[in-house]
Amino acid sequence: MRKHIFNAGPAVLPVPVLEKVSKAVIDLDGIGISILEISHRSKEFDAIINEAIELMKELMNIPEGYHVIFVGGGASTQFAMLPMNFLKTKASYLETGSWAKKAEKEAKLFGEVQIVASSADKNFTYIPKNFTIPTDVDYFHITTNNTIYGTEIKTDFNSPVPLVADMSSDFYSRPVDVSKYSLIYGGAQKNVGPSGVTIAIIKDDFLNSKQVTDRIIPTMLNYKTHTEANSLYNTPPVYAIFVVKEVMRWLKTEIGGLENMKKINEDKAKVLNDYLDNSKMFIPTVPNKEDRSLMNITFVMQDPYKDLEAAFLDHSKKYGIVGIKGHRSVGGFRASMYNALPIDSVKVLVQAMEEFEKANLK
Amino acid sequence: MRKHIFNAGPAVLPVPVLEKVSKAVIDLDGIGISILEISHRSKEFDAIINEAIELMKELMNIPEGYHVIFVGGGASTQFAMLPMNFLKTKASYLETGSWAKKAEKEAKLFGEVQIVASSADKNFTYIPKNFTIPTDVDYFHITTNNTIYGTEIKTDFNSPVPLVADMSSDFYSRPVDVSKYSLIYGGAQKNVGPSGVTIAIIKDDFLNSKQVTDRIIPTMLNYKTHTEANSLYNTPPVYAIFVVKEVMRWLKTEIGGLENMKKINEDKAKVLNDYLDNSKMFIPTVPNKEDRSLMNITFVMQDPYKDLEAAFLDHSKKYGIVGIKGHRSVGGFRASMYNALPIDSVKVLVQAMEEFEKANLK
Numbered sequence: 001m002r003k004h005i006f007n008a009g010p011a012v013l014p015v016p017v018l019e020k021v022s023k024a025v026i027d028l029d030g031i032g033i034s035i036l037e038i039s040h041r042s043k044e045f046d047a048i049i050n051e052a053i054e055l056m057k058e059l060m061n062i063p064e065g066y067h068v069i070f071v072g073g074g075a076s077t078q079f080a081m082l083p084m085n086f087l088k089t090k091a092s093y094l095e096t097g098s099w100a101k102k103a104e105k106e107a108k109l110f111g112e113v114q115i116v117a118s119s120a121d122k123n124f125t126y127i128p129k130n131f132t133i134p135t136d137v138d139y140f141h142i143t144t145n146n147t148i149y150g151t152e153i154k155t156d157f158n159s160p161v162p163l164v165a166d167m168s169s170d171f172y173s174r175p176v177d178v179s180k181y182s183l184i185y186g187g188a189q190k191n192v193g194p195s196g197v198t199i200a201i202i203k204d205d206f207l208n209s210k211q212v213t214d215r216i217i218p219t220m221l222n223y224k225t226h227t228e229a230n231s232l233y234n235t236p237p238v239y240a241i242f243v244v245k246e247v248m249r250w251l252k253t254e255i256g257g258l259e260n261m262k263k264i265n266e267d268k269a270k271v272l273n274d275y276l277d278n279s280k281m282f283i284p285t286v287p288n289k290e291d292r293s294l295m296n297i298t299f300v301m302q303d304p305y306k307d308l309e310a311a312f313l314d315h316s317k318k319y320g321i322v323g324i325k326g327h328r329s330v331g332g333f334r335a336s337m338y339n340a341l342p343i344d345s346v347k348v349l350v351q352a353m354e355e356f357e358k359a360n361l362k
Numbered sequence: 363m364r365k366h367i368f369n370a371g372p373a374v375l376p377v378p379v380l381e382k383v384s385k386a387v388i389d390l391d392g393i394g395i396s397i398l399e400i401s402h403r404s405k406e407f408d409a410i411i412n413e414a415i416e417l418m419k420e421l422m423n424i425p426e427g428y429h430v431i432f433v434g435g436g437a438s439t440q441f442a443m444l445p446m447n448f449l450k451t452k453a454s455y456l457e458t459g460s461w462a463k464k465a466e467k468e469a470k471l472f473g474e475v476q477i478v479a480s481s482a483d484k485n486f487t488y489i490p491k492n493f494t495i496p497t498d499v500d501y502f503h504i505t506t507n508n509t510i511y512g513t514e515i516k517t518d519f520n521s522p523v524p525l526v527a528d529m530s531s532d533f534y535s536r537p538v539d540v541s542k543y544s545l546i547y548g549g550a551q552k553n554v555g556p557s558g559v560t561i562a563i564i565k566d567d568f569l570n571s572k573q574v575t576d577r578i579i580p581t582m583l584n585y586k587t588h589t590e591a592n593s594l595y596n597t598p599p600v601y602a603i604f605v606v607k608e609v610m611r612w613l614k615t616e617i618g619g620l621e622n623m624k625k626i627n628e629d630k631a632k633v634l635n636d637y638l639d640n641s642k643m644f645i646p647t648v649p650n651k652e653d654r655s656l657m658n659i660t661f662v663m664q665d666p667y668k669d670l671e672a673a674f675l676d677h678s679k680k681y682g683i684v685g686i687k688g689h690r691s692v693g694g695f696r697a698s699m700y701n702a703l704p705i706d707s708v709k710v711l712v713q714a715m716e717e718f719e720k721a722n723l724k
Contacts, residue, residue, distance in 0.1 A: 003394035007401050010600055018387055018396050025384035032365035032682065034380050036556040036605065037687065038368045041592065072558070076596040080580030102581075109578045165374055189597055194398040196434070196558045196599030216471045218442030219464075220435055221583075234438040235551055237558030238372055280598025311568060321395065323401065 004345035006335045010146055010189040014340040016254065017246045018049035020130075024242065035242050040235050048242050055248035059258055060171070062178045062201060064139065069200050069226040070241050071196050075168045078185040078198060079103040082141070082164060083110040083212050086183075092116045092137045092161075096153070097124045097146035097278035098329065103166060107141070110215075115142070122332070124149040127291045135160045138210070138288065139182065147190075148327040150284075150298030150334065151291045156180045162206050170295050172251065173339055174262035182206035190295070191339045193247050199241035202227065238357060241276060251339070261339055265294045268337045271346045272297050281305050281357040285330055300332030304362065309333075312356050319352045321345075364706035368697045369685035370509055371531060372551040376702040378616065379608045386604065387451065396602050402640035404595050410604050413595060417610035421620055421710045422533070424540045424563060430669040431562050431588040432603050440560060441465040441549040443504070443583050444526060445472040447573050448545075454478045454499045454523075458515070459486045459508035460691065465528060469503070472577075478502070485692070497522045500572070501544065507532035509552075510689040512646075512660030512696065513653045518542040524568050532657050533561075535612065535701055544568035550602060552657070553701045555609050559602035564589065613701070623701055627656045630699045633708045634659050636711045643667050643719040647692055662694030666724065671695075674718050681714045683707075 005012035009302045024035040038044050053068045062068070066244055071077070079102055083091060087110045093100060095118035107113045114137060117128035124146060135274060140161040145152045147169045154174070157163060162182035169190045178184065182203045189195035200223070219225050219243050231241075255261050273292065276284045276299055283302040288291045303307050309332060316324060326332040335349060367374035386397040390406060400406050417428045424430070433439070439462055445453060449472045457461060457480035469475045476499060479490035486508060495502045501524040507514045509531045516536070519525055524544035532550045540546065544565045552555035562585070569585055582586050587595045593603075617623050635654065638646045638661055645664040648654045663671055671694060678686060688694040697711060 001388070001394050005399055007395075007399060010399055010401060010597065013396060018398065021383050021389035021398075025380055025387060027364070031597055032363050033367055033684065034368075034375060036380065036383075037367050037369060037370060037372055037374055040557065072436065072439070072560075072599075073598045074434065076579075077434070077582045080582060084580070106580055109580060186369075187597060194601055195402065195597045196602055198434075218446070218468055218471060219443060220439045234436040235372065235549060235557045237434075237599065237602070239556055240558055240599070313561055322395065 001320060004319065004321045004348050005323060005341065006321065006337065006345070008188070008327070008334060008336045009338075010195045011191075011336060011338045012340045013194070013243070014247065014250045014254070017031070017243065017250050020246050021243050022280055035239055037237060038238065040232060045238060047159045048245050049236070050189050050337070052241055052248060054247035055245065055252060056199070056201075059248060059251055060176055060178055060201075065204050066149065066178065067202050067204060067227040070228045070231040070236050071200065071226055072196070072237060074198055075166055075185060076102065078166070079106040080109070081223065082183065082185075083107040084217055084221055086138055086162075087111040088138050088212055090114060090137045092134050092140045094128065094131070094140070094142045095120060096127060096143050096151060097149050099146065099148075099166060099168070100143040101145065103141060110294065111138075119151075121353065124287050126288050127151050127153055133157065133159050133161065137161050140296060141163045142167070143338070145293055145295050147296050147336070148329060148334075150293045150296045151294065152287050152293035162210060163339055170293070171256065172261070173265055173295060175258045182210075188244055193244035194240050197237045197242070197244065228348065255339075264343070265337070265339065268341065268343050268346045269294045269297060271343065271350055272335060272337070273275065275350045275353060279353070279357060280361060285332065295338060296334055296336045298330055298332065298334045300326070300330075308360060312353075315356050316349070317349050321349055321352060324349070363682060366681065366683045366710050367685055367703065368683065368699065368707070368711070370689070370698045371549070371700075372695060373553075373558045373698060373700045374702045375556070376609065376612045376616070379605065379612050382608050383605050388441055400600065402594060402600055407600060410607050411598070414603055414607035414610060417607065418561070418563075420435050420664060421610060421613055422538055422540055422563075427566050428540065429564050429566060429589040431564065431585070432593040432598050433562065433588055434558070434599060436560055437461070437517070437528055437549045438464065440528070440562065441468040443585065444469070444545065444547075445469040445724055446577065446579055446583055447585055448500055448524075450500050450574055451474040452476060454502045455495050456490065456493070456502070456504045457482060458489060458505050458513060461508065461510075461528060461530070463476050464504040465503060465505065473500075486513065488650050489513050489515055493522065495519065495521050501526045503528070507655050507657050509658050509698070510691060512648050512655045512658045514655035514657065524572060534623070534657070535627055535657060537620045544572075550606055554597065555581045555606035557628050559599045559606065559660050561606070594598050617701075626705070627699070627701065630703065630705050630708045631656045631659060633705065634697060637712045637715060641715070641719060642723060644715060647694065657700060658696055658698045660688060660692055660694065660696045662688070667722065670722060675716075677718050678711070678714045681710050683711055683714060686711070692721060693699070
């Protein structure tokens, strides 16, 4: 019996993709070799990585003049690669959560970091508004979705300086105007694939004209190594890229693109948000509805039910629900509802909440 | 029909492992979640990574006082991480091939690099002997197996300074006296798993007392980040680690450990080497038998048959043989015979060679 998978990442993947990529582990398209055994220099892998890149470009409408690269090490490695390659004197960061803070920490190793705005004062339960992006910095960095806190930046900013975004937990969940960004990066393990591969979408112009020239950059940490070698400077994570390709195919053919995906994600979020906004037991942790993430909805139990959280977790297991325990820095619950989560899973969660509320309401 | 897979890496994996890890992509041990979907903070993954580490320690008899870590970015990232963490003033390298040279190149970014000995004069067709490891360097680096050139260092050196080895293409193919090494690293994609994960075996004492203190090391490039977090500082490549665990189980239960594995690999190499040493058409590129790799056997056609190489490649395909085209810097052929390659595949290759030789001998 397949569970209702609300994991924050690695996360739920589409069942038809799982079936396809499971078969390929035995034999890739009948060639007599497993996907785990093919050479990264083979014509089979060439076709896989090129299709993955083409579909990523097509689905997010990436303009000419951008490269899509696959690297290892997670977004956490990007936190350092970004300033190592582009921070000459000063960079600005929007501080919307602990991942943003980790990105700042690495940047501080290489130069001055200016926090343009922060929502730390209210435990990151909102997206700062009405800030001004400085014009004297090398780039402006944002974290579009804050998995832990359940907030999301849904607008593509007009930035006077190169705009860089960690989109680990919401890219390919909705359309994005890539032309406004100089660099977008993210781990694959939320909406686009399994863990083990990190994707960067980088503007050639930014890379060619804004890269630092007076700092030692190890070969593997230089974006140019990967753009120039089509991510094949060394052996890439073949299987993870193969799964990404299949997820992109699913997004295109089964879902019909990112506009449709966004509508589906909005429908899913509405099911849970509608319930939360009327519940007398559960309360969302992000008060401002426009700041609420479509990907991760965080909620806690309100007084006088706080001590029922463990009981509700137990209750939810009877429904086959997994992954809803909240991050320790927020507490309560987090329902991560990435692309591949069926709306039926959300309905089952709401049913579990309704029944629990009914049985326990004072 | 399964092929005879002589790929240089990513490479052949054991069929029972492929069957197990294929099933887990649909459902991990009946828990209703795919291995690609489980959280890296789950009890399921805890059990997986800990078993992988324990088996790696047990099989290679790793003494107390060492950590086994899983990171991304391939051995190419280790080429830079090593000097970034440990090269204070000078390091020495044994130059046995192009991977060794790539490791040197990254080290030169951080300090002085001394080439203790090199076999570049004869296109790396031998392992240098009778060199002295200097005593005034931060570490001595070797590349134990040189995939491209078909040579292998089969002794564990007594080094007066910390010994560091890139064992990407031969670790877990034979017993190694780990106590002689301060750091062993390697990509998984030859003998221990699929591409997408890099393994480092690091001596705590080396890490705690010899790490540089006056250099900026990004968090993800600091070995301590990974030893202290049991490779869970950020999301690791879950699937690749899972496959490594299954390969280790296979090594232990099906093969019976590294002594047995070594014997099997010697038997396989003997089948091909015996033929090569008697052939009038094919000739091994490594003249000195003791320098020949058990993992990759490289050979070319001798005069007057040089122009038959393409014809033999075609001929070999009829037998279901893949991956034997030699690297462009050596030419001819390379038969990579990693742990999981059955001896029958080697016999089929020799049969193909014998039949071709018989039909074409002048």
